[in-house]
Amino acid sequence: MIKKSYRIFKINLDVTKLSNLPKSNNERNLPKLILGVKFSEESQLDPLAQTALQTRPSYKIARARVQPSETLVKETPLPPIQLVSSSEVGWRAVAIILLIAATTTTGIYFGRQYLNTPLVSLSSSEQIASLTSTSFTGTIKPVSEIKIAATSPAIVQEVLVKVGDQITENQALLKIDDREAKTLLSQAELEKVAADQQVSQINASISLVNKQMGNLRNQIATASGKLSLAQRKAEQVPMRQRQDSPERAQAVYDQALSKFQRTDALH
Structure with missing residues (x-):
């Protein structure tokens, strides 16, 4: 301008x-x-x-x-x-002041009347009815959030719940593609079969060793019996023959004992 x-x-x-x-x-x-x-x-x-x-x-x-x-x-x-005279200005100012005073007085009067109006009391049932029938716009937020993670990477085939559903403990939430898990299960089953076979072989070997140990114990018992019998017979032999008999019996005993120890060390 x-x-x-x-x-x-x-x-x-x-x-x-x-x-x-x-x-x-x-x-x-x-x-x-x-x-x-x-x-x-x-x-x-x-x-x-x-x-x-x-x-x-x-x-x-x-x-x-x-x-x-x-x-x-x-x-x-x-x-x-x-331009107007001061007297005219004075009358206008007085009129404006009177108008403002009247407006203020009227506002104060009606304000006090509104404040003095008693509040309407509602019963419990009426309050509940008013709350249940009142509609308003708002945002619902959870108290806390829990993140769910799979133990291993997988593909989600289907989500079994939706927003707003109530869930219980141990309820399935997702359906995961388990092809990889099935493959791992098959491998584990094969490994278990192989391990069972090894256990069976070990048990058979243990049984064989136990059987051999039993035979050796029987042989030792037989040798001990023979030694005792030889010692008794040696007592009945004359002195000259007795000196030779214990040495022979001790040699037989030592031989049987050495054989038992070698067998026990091998197994």
């Missing part, structure tokens, strides 16, 4: 003197009546207005004509300046 300023070109004063005001008031009111009017060297006054300003009585400014300055830029012309 292009701004444009104006200056007062000519002022016509109403020469009707306010004779009902004291002189002191006339002198004080004159600056108020022309307050805001800027005079320049080119401003013109009627001769009667000049005389009135020199004698300094109180006059009303009836109208003012403005003329734009030659050095100023263009803008929409301002409307004619209308």
Whole structure:
């Protein structure tokens, strides 16, 4: 917007003197009546207005004509300046104050009436009915969240629950593609069969060793019996023959014992 300023070109004063005001008031009111009017060297006054300003009585400014300055830029012309006396301004101010006071008083009155209105009490059943029938928009959030993870990577074939469902303990939530798990199970079963075969072989070997140990024990028992019998017979043999018989019996015993120890070490 292009701004444009104006200056007062000519002022016509109403020469009707306010004779009902004291002189002191006339002198004080004159600056108020022309307050805001800027005079320049080119401003013109009627001769009667000049005389009135020199004698300094109180006059009303009836109208003012403005003329734009030659050095100023263009803008929409301002409307004619209308100035009113201080008495008119005072009456308007009083009217506005009275209107504000009346509005405030009315608002306070109706506000107190509203606050003094007793509240309606509802019974428990009515309160419950009002709550169950009240609809509103909101967001439901869980108290806590639990993340579920599979023990091994797998492909989910089907989700068995949906948002909002109530679940119980040990309830299936997902159906997982178990092809890999089946392959691992088959391998584990084959390994178990092989391990069972090895266990069977070990048990057979243990049985064979136990059988051999039993045979060796029987042989040792037989050799011990023979040794005892030989010792008894040796006692009945004359001294000359007795000296030779224990040595032979001890050799037989040592031989049987050595054979037993070798067999036990091998198994």
